[in-house]
Amino acid sequence: MKLIKSIVRPNKVDEVKAALEKLQISGMTVTEVRGHGKQKGHTAIYRGQEYNVSLLPKMEVEVVVPDSMADDAIRAIIEAARTGEIGDGRVFVIPVGESYRIRTGEKQT
Amino acid sequence: MTYAGRFTAARHELMAATERGEGGRNALRQYSHRMDALVQQLFADAGAASHAVAVFALGGYGRRELCLHSDIDLLVLFAGTIAAEDERFLHAFLNPLWDLGLTIGHHVREVHEGAALENDNPEFLLALTDARAIVGDAALLDQFFAVSDRARTATRTLDALKALIAERHARFNDTLYQLEPDVKEAPGGLRDLFGAQTIAMLTDPSLLTQGGSGPRALEDAEEYLLRVRSILHLEAKRHHNVLGHELQERAAEILRYGGSTPRQRVERFMGDYFRHARAIDRSLRWALRAAPAPVGRNLVRAADGVRFVDNRAAAERPEAWLRVFQAAIDGDCGVSDDALTMIQQNAGRFTPEEFLPTAAHRDALLNFLKPRPGLYARLSEMHDSGLLGQIIPEFKAINCRVVRDFYHKYTVDEHTLLTIRNLERLIDPARPERERFARLLGELESPELLVLALLLHDVGKWTDEDHAAESTRMAHQLFERVDLDRESRGVVEFLVSEHLKMSLVAFRRDTEDPEIVRQFAALVGVEERLKMLCLMTLADVEAVSRETLTPWREELLWRLYVDTYNFLTLAYGDEVIGPDASVQSDLIEKRPADLEAEQIAHFLEGLPRRYLQLFAPEAVYRHVRRAQHLDLDAMQAWLERNDAGWELTVLTHDKPFLFSNISGVLSSFGMDIQRGFAFTKPNGIIVDVFYFTDDERFLELNPGGDAQVLKLLDDVLARRAEIAAKLKGREEGIFRRRLPGFAPVIHCDNEASRRYTIVEIVAENALGLLYRVSRVMSELGCDVDLVLIATEGRRAIDVFHLTRGGQKLTPSQQEEMTENLQRVLEGRP
Numbered sequence: 001m002k003l004i005k006s007i008v009r010p011n012k013v014d015e016v017k018a019a020l021e022k023l024q025i026s027g028m029t030v031t032e033v034r035g036h037g038k039q040k041g042h043t044a045i046y047r048g049q050e051y052n053v054s055l056l057p058k059m060e061v062e063v064v065v066p067d068s069m070a071d072d073a074i075r076a077i078i079e080a081a082r083t084g085e086i087g088d089g090r091v092f093v094i095p096v097g098e099s100y101r102i103r104t105g106e107k108q109t
Numbered sequence: 110m111t112y113a114g115r116f117t118a119a120r121h122e123l124m125a126a127t128e129r130g131e132g133g134r135n136a137l138r139q140y141s142h143r144m145d146a147l148v149q150q151l152f153a154d155a156g157a158a159s160h161a162v163a164v165f166a167l168g169g170y171g172r173r174e175l176c177l178h179s180d181i182d183l184l185v186l187f188a189g190t191i192a193a194e195d196e197r198f199l200h201a202f203l204n205p206l207w208d209l210g211l212t213i214g215h216h217v218r219e220v221h222e223g224a225a226l227e228n229d230n231p232e233f234l235l236a237l238t239d240a241r242a243i244v245g246d247a248a249l250l251d252q253f254f255a256v257s258d259r260a261r262t263a264t265r266t267l268d269a270l271k272a273l274i275a276e277r278h279a280r281f282n283d284t285l286y287q288l289e290p291d292v293k294e295a296p297g298g299l300r301d302l303f304g305a306q307t308i309a310m311l312t313d314p315s316l317l318t319q320g321g322s323g324p325r326a327l328e329d330a331e332e333y334l335l336r337v338r339s340i341l342h343l344e345a346k347r348h349h350n351v352l353g354h355e356l357q358e359r360a361a362e363i364l365r366y367g368g369s370t371p372r373q374r375v376e377r378f379m380g381d382y383f384r385h386a387r388a389i390d391r392s393l394r395w396a397l398r399a400a401p402a403p404v405g406r407n408l409v410r411a412a413d414g415v416r417f418v419d420n421r422a423a424a425e426r427p428e429a430w431l432r433v434f435q436a437a438i439d440g441d442c443g444v445s446d447d448a449l450t451m452i453q454q455n456a457g458r459f460t461p462e463e464f465l466p467t468a469a470h471r472d473a474l475l476n477f478l479k480p481r482p483g484l485y486a487r488l489s490e491m492h493d494s495g496l497l498g499q500i501i502p503e504f505k506a507i508n509c510r511v512v513r514d515f516y517h518k519y520t521v522d523e524h525t526l527l528t529i530r531n532l533e534r535l536i537d538p539a540r541p542e543r544e545r546f547a548r549l550l551g552e553l554e555s556p557e558l559l560v561l562a563l564l565l566h567d568v569g570k571w572t573d574e575d576h577a578a579e580s581t582r583m584a585h586q587l588f589e590r591v592d593l594d595r596e597s598r599g600v601v602e603f604l605v606s607e608h609l610k611m612s613l614v615a616f617r618r619d620t621e622d623p624e625i626v627r628q629f630a631a632l633v634g635v636e637e638r639l640k641m642l643c644l645m646t647l648a649d650v651e652a653v654s655r656e657t658l659t660p661w662r663e664e665l666l667w668r669l670y671v672d673t674y675n676f677l678t679l680a681y682g683d684e685v686i687g688p689d690a691s692v693q694s695d696l697i698e699k700r701p702a703d704l705e706a707e708q709i710a711h712f713l714e715g716l717p718r719r720y721l722q723l724f725a726p727e728a729v730y731r732h733v734r735r736a737q738h739l740d741l742d743a744m745q746a747w748l749e750r751n752d753a754g755w756e757l758t759v760l761t762h763d764k765p766f767l768f769s770n771i772s773g774v775l776s777s778f779g780m781d782i783q784r785g786f787a788f789t790k791p792n793g794i795i796v797d798v799f800y801f802t803d804d805e806r807f808l809e810l811n812p813g814g815d816a817q818v819l820k821l822l823d824d825v826l827a828r829r830a831e832i833a834a835k836l837k838g839r840e841e842g843i844f845r846r847r848l849p850g851f852a853p854v855i856h857c858d859n860e861a862s863r864r865y866t867i868v869e870i871v872a873e874n875a876l877g878l879l880y881r882v883s884r885v886m887s888e889l890g891c892d893v894d895l896v897l898i899a900t901e902g903r904r905a906i907d908v909f910h911l912t913r914g915g916q917k918l919t920p921s922q923q924e925e926m927t928e929n930l931q932r933v934l935e936g937r938p
Binding site: 009010012032033034048049057085087 | 617621661662671855858906
């Protein structure tokens with residue numbers, strides 16, 4: 001199993017979700033996050049004065065998929081979230097050893 | 110029977126009753142009744158007056174407690190101005206009363222004098238509280254009160270009463286235990302009893318039943334004191350109220366007090382006197398302590414909130430109900446339960462129009478909707494009592510409406526009211542976390558329109574169709590009913606129909622894409638609407654559930670606001686009206702007969718699109734008309750008065766220092782420029798509009814002052830006069846008086862616009878500020894092409910679009926300008 005953690009633009013969440021659903025991946029966690037990568041944010045000016053926008057609003061989408069589906073899922077996410085410009089986001093893939101369904105205590109490998 | 114005969118008979122009747130020890134309430138009522146008949150007879154015999162006229166009994170006579178030697182207090186009220194014929198009438202009416210030996214206290218008034226009633230003398234105001242019609246057109250008194258300011262009159266009457274009581278008590282060393290008491294004036298005497306009753310009448314009729322000695326004890330005390338007073342008048346044969354030792358014996362005898370010696374009888378009699386005086390004293394103290402404060406006509410503020418003094422009368426006057434809620438907001442309290450119950454029981458009897466019968470009532474509704482602490486609570490009371498739905502039936506459609514969308518947590522009506530609570534919480538200094546949004550709210554010109562839009566934004570949810578469209582349709586019904594002005598309609602309609610757009614763009618679109626911001630800016634058009642929509646979105650999202658408005662969403666919303674604001678103020682110069690006539694087709698189609706389509710198209714070409722959003726069609730047509738045949742040196746300028754102050758429009762050909770000179774002329778007359786726009790067309794024609802206040806009232810106090818302003822403007826633009834010299838004296842005064850303020854901000858930007866260097870200045874507002882800063886720009890050889898002027902409180906926010914020789918400024922030019930501006934703003938030479 002792989003945990004795929006992707007940081008995407010807020011307006012791309014719906015598209016990422018739709019792309020994953022197409023692969024029949026439905027369980028996911030979406031979190032509002034803030035941060036920056038190479039983009040490093042920028043300073044905005046309001047009425048002549050600068051204000052800091054160094055941490056940009058992003059969404060984090062997490063899904064756990066079987067190893068066999070990981071590549072398809074990663075590709076789907078990248079395609080859905082891409083605009084081609086700086087700030088499109090990042091995908092991290094983390095191996096998952098064990099997982100349990102809380103309701104039943106059932107172990108899934 | 111003759112007057113004298115009737116009068117004597119009436120007096121003998123009262124004297125006989127007094128001898129029997131029965132000169133109390135009944136006997137005095139009978140005597141008052143006889144006096145009424147006499148007055149009516151005299152009135153009839155006095156002939157005709159030139160106006161409708163009526164006579165009213167005041168004071169003790171008004172209360173039907175006329176004693177044997179009491180003054181006869183009368184009010185003679187005329188419908189119109191008193192003429193010679195009326196004077197004759199007065200003599201004919203009053204002379205026989207004097208001839209009978211009566212002491213007359215007469216007040217003569219004209220109905221219109223009610224308008225100044227609150228300033229009338231305090232004794233008259235007090236006597237008026239007991240006014241009773243005797244003869245003539247009784248409705249005159251209602252008219253007299255109708256033109257008065259009832260709340261202020263009631264307050265002044267109460268204050269006067271309290272002052273008179275304190276003064277009177279001081280004369281008696283503040284004690285009722287006098288060995289020879291004055292039954293009228295002393296503490297615990299008749300005046301104190303009437304004082305307590307008057308306080309109750311003016312504030313809360315049930316006051317004396319709630320505390321003090323209770324109504325029964327007061328009734329007994331009154332009867333007792335009146336009987337004693339009648340005896341005093343009878344025995345002294347004059348207006349005499351002091352219960353001296355001899356008279357005490359006589360009174361005890363007439364009132365048949367038992368006891369073997371006169372001393373015993375007197376002791377028993379005086380024991381009763383003090384018991385009654387104590388009862389009155391206790392009730393008066395209670396009334397003074399517990400009386401609610403008058404806060405409006407028939408309105409008082411009591412411990413349990415604002416209430417009607419007379420609930421039954423209020424039930425018939427639905428147009429006065431909103432004032433209860435307004436008074437509660439003003440007094441930072443609630444509305445009392447019994448007022449709410451009355452409203453709940455009666456609200457259904459009236460149509461929406463009956464709640465808002467006049468333009469003043471409709472304005473009062475808008476004024477009520479200004480966001481302030483307490484508005485949500487009052488609106489909730491209005492909703493719960495059914496009043497809100499009666500005044501705004503559109504709101505009734507969503508009463509307890511449940512929409513299952515797995516998103517909203519409250520019924521639609523409560524969601525709506527919560528949006529208003531969220532807005533009012535922004536103002537709460539105890540919640541500073543949303544300070545940046547709170548500042549936007551403080552900057553709005555008409556925040557009540559935002560509240561109105563919030564009230565209406567979801568009313569369309571009664572159907573399952575597109576609710577924004579349905580809410581807009583329903584909002585139109587309300588506009589018609591309350592006769593909302595066109596500009597306000599435009600704002601509220603925009604907010605209701607587009608209320609979902611900003612959250613959609615902020616949360617679901619890529620706001621880093623300039624095109625998305627450009628489209629959103631085109632939708633909102635001007636900063637005021639942007640601010641309103643931003644606040645509406647914030648309040649709306651927060652009212653969905655406690656968790657919906659995360660700091661993350663707040664940030665997205667704020668960024669979209671800032672990006673759009675910057676687009677509207679900094680980038681609008683790039684969005685010009687092209688030769689393509691489609692943009693202005695509506696303007697052309699609906700043009701007045703005297704204008705050709707080409708004239709309009711030609712005038713608009715090259716102006717920023719923003720121009721069309723700032724001016725109503727009539728203003729555009731006027732500009733077009735005035736711009737025809739504008740010679741190179743000619744100027745078209747006019748001044749107009751508007752709600753907030755004055756407006757100067759100037760059309761002319763551009764030339765160096767033009768903007769600076771116009772603003773300088775206004776400043777030289779002491780005008781405070783609040784808002785404004787300057788547009789320059791590629792062919793050099795400029796349209797400048799300044800909105801200013803005339804704090805020194807030059808235009809108001811000087812007939813022809815407007816012509817004087819325009820004449821100086823013409824002279825300065827034609828270089829026949831020099832403005833710098835005229836401003837010098839004023840400027841020196843300003844620099845001397847300069848208060849410590851905040852540091853000015855100057856920001857130059859070459860990125861926001863393709864064509865212009867943008868200079869944004871935020872500085873403390875001061876007379877001549879615009880003149881000074883724009884002069885610096887012109888001195889450096891810059892063309893001032895576009896200007897947006899705004900003032901928010903003490904801050905002036907001015908955005909200039911500049912070019913020099915048709916190009917943006919180089920970094921070194923920008924630096925030089927910033928330095929010079931800084932110097933001028935700091936008042937350095």
